[in-house]
Amino acid sequence: MLSLCVLTFGGYAQKNDLTLKVGYGHLIRQDLNFSPMIHKKGSPLNFHGAYNHTGEKVNHALDVMFNIYNPSITEPFDYYKNTSDKTYTTTRHSFKQLEINYSFDVPVYKGDKFTLAVGGREHNRLFASEYYFAETSSFSYYFSFGVDARLRMNYLFNEKNELSATLHTPLASFNTRSPYLGIDSQYLEDNLEQKGFKAFLNYISHAKLQSWNVAQDLDLTLNYKRHLSEKFDLTGSYFFSANFNQSPTTFASIQNTFLIGAAYKF
């Protein structure tokens, strides 16, 4: 998904860059394990950091993406209990998404202005969410580890301006999701020792190889870059990500994100 590879490959002499971007995103998600409703929310909490290396023949990138969304189908409301004089207030859901990806590609066509590269990506996608309902919450996880096909196109308008488009589609993914309704005996057993990281590893241990028949992903990134100096570029990105999964129930996530930031070249 979050592969916003802000590639500086192709046009400039620098071999490495570090990029940091922040921006606004909009998420649409439906997870029938937890709700029949389609949750929609915008959020300014979208962060992307990347390290890119342009090699003689092969380009490499490491991306870290993180975002938080807090949707709710209604505004939080007050309610009461007959056991207490307190006023209780409901809470918005909390969706956290972290992705750490390594990708590489090899230019297969280089023109004066246009570059086409193909390669692969190893993705590590962690969706961890709390669905808050009244006095408690249900924890949701969807972790995906896999290999994607990667296609990148760069177009150099002139010496200062460059546009790139990057597409990722999965080749093979090991996925693990919360069980049906978000709870079963195995899930409870996974939490038996009450250790957060141990439970996390337990969830991962249930990951299964899933085909396109069960899981469908697509990432598309458009990135504009303006060359400011020998050391810095200004970047702006549009990122589209679609994730669907049908095991054990429907999971659908569509994310649109606009990011701006800068790249430090060295």
Place this chain on the structure above:
Amino acid sequence: MKKSIYLTLLISLFAFTACKKELITKEPTSDPEGVFEYFWKAFDTDYAIFQERNVNWQAQYDTYRPMVNANTTDDELFEIFKNMLSPLNDAHVKLIRPNDTLFTPNIYYRYRLEDDLFDIELIKSKYLNNVEKNGYDFNTYGWLENNIGYVHTVWTSDNWEDMDKVLDYFESASGLIFDLRHNGGGNFTAALHWFGRFTQEERLVFSSQSKLGAGENNFTDWYDWKVTPEGDYFDKPIVVLTDRYTVSAGERIALAFQTLPNVQIVGDSTNGAFSSTIPRELPNGWNYFYSVEKVKDASGAFPEGIGVLPDHLIENTSSEMQAGQDKALEYALGLF
């Protein structure tokens, strides 16, 4: 090479859009009839214990569906739902709407029946010496007469992390009263993890299975929950106190204690809500909870709706409590 790249891209996009499965499911509507239909169906699909609760859910639909139409108000719909849920008498079923009081069909919690038959302040002031607290202040413990230890747990959850310290504290005790009365439950897995000092051998304490979707018998396989010895065995007689407000994870721990040869249970039956419960939202924004798991005890019996039955049925009365007497506790003390 160029052609093959375009072909790969084309195939990928085709596969993505041609997927036969429904990628996004249509939401239920938020009008009264849509909310009713969704709510009834959610229970019909995933509520695990209609049989144990002796409720014909289809009959509830036939009774209450005709009462709902497009003009039904929120107040009317809430009342209809309350009436439809009431026969479940399940403390794990709850319905919450804005600016109203949480509804549960369980008669004890709904009407606060027998809520006054336990008072930790009375125990602290009249019966306990050297009162201590740990487990995020959810464990209260101290000494009773005749060198008997006493511990009360408000919840069954992370507070069990400190149970080891409580047992060390009572190393020289002649016995222990473990008070589960008014234990509101929580997360039984935490308690089971710290249960090892109470047993000398691995023991099956209960089994559970979870709903897997529509269908009366659509469940996971039975999952056996066991406790295993860990640490220094607490080799002393134990009396467990229970009441109608010992609920959920509190009851699961009562089931675990019930399997131990050195334990007697005193008091009233527990609430009878053993299932795991999950919270959800309705299309109109209301929240609800329901039970999605079956539980059977170590003997294979189904305690849902019944509770853990005490070895010694001792029920406190309001008048005794007002007079400052905890009869069940005193009876338990007499067993040592």
